[in-house]
Amino acid sequence: MFKAEIKSETLKGIVYVISTLVDEVKFSIRPDSVTLKAIDPAHVAMSEITVSSRAFLSFSADESEIGLDLDKVKSVLKLAGPGDMVFLEHDPDQGRLIFRIGNITRRMSLVDTASMSNPKIPEINTSADVTLKVDSLKKGISASESISDHISLEASPDGFRLACEGDTDMADLYIPKSDLDGLKCESKVVSKYPLDYFSNIVKVIPAGTIVTIKLDNDYPMELLFKLAEGTADVLYLLAPRIESE
Known part of the structure; x- marks a missing residue:
């Protein structure tokens, strides 16, 4: 079970960040947060976004995973204007995520998460x-x-x-x-x-x-910042370009 309400600008910010690396992503949902991890096909960069339930206006969830096509999600978010709210509801029986923006409802088929990568974020010590x-x-x-x-x-x-x-x-x-x-x-x-x-x-x-x-x-670079008024933590890792002698 997953039902939530979130500001459209907040969801756009999260989706646009992760879509710089991949076209499809797995949302790992827990009762208090949503986590997205991604690594680009060339394994040059990876990202992890942890979104607290505090980023949502309402949030009710059991532990689950859903896979989404980010281009489809962005096409839905284009329907939302500044200040609009997005209602999200997982329909496990139909294998869909339901989006409601104003009087528009979009039912989106989920992507199978079995083939999606689950990159392990390495611990990096920098000076x-x-x-x-x-x-x-x-x-x-x-x-x-x-x-x-x-x-x-x-x-x-x-x-x-x-x-x-x-x-x-x-x-x-x-x-x-x-x-x-x-x-x-x-x-x-x-x-x-x-x-x-x-x-x-x-x-x-x-x-x-x-x-x-x-x-x-x-050395690999870590880029860290927050979204959604500090309720979403973003970690972006980028491999260095090493030039041969």
Whole structure:
């Protein structure tokens, strides 16, 4: 059994984040939360979103799993305007999830979860934590996208740098420690990442959101932030780009 009511903007934010990696996802439902995990087909990035029952206006659930086609879900959410509520109800007998938005009802067939991956999120220990508003990252990415297919992130005790260098051009964003929301770094660390993956996730994070980037030298990056007024925790992992000598 699963019945819930949620703001359309909240559900859109969650769905858009996870859909940067996969087209189908498994919702692991518990009496107090919903968890979504995804890893992209190339195993370059993975994400875990834990949505507390507090993110919903109403929430009643037993432990269960449902698989959804995210393109279908996004098509339904396009019907919802700002401030609209989305009513969700699982119909296990018919194998469907029922969406109600205003006077519109959509019954969506579920996707079999048997073949879906259940990635284990690794424990990663990094030496640098950078906390800042996502708006700065969006600007740095906009300046970099036409230059190269990878981006360099650097943290030092003095600040944070996002840089991109191509054959002829380069872009550089530097934010001193005084302008960051937080910085924990004892020595300089730097790592390169595929720009398309980094850009895709940053673009769907709502403006004004505070994000924390965990870095180390040539090491996977952790990007952490909250959605739904702090009731949904997002962890995004991105593998580094290691260039051969």
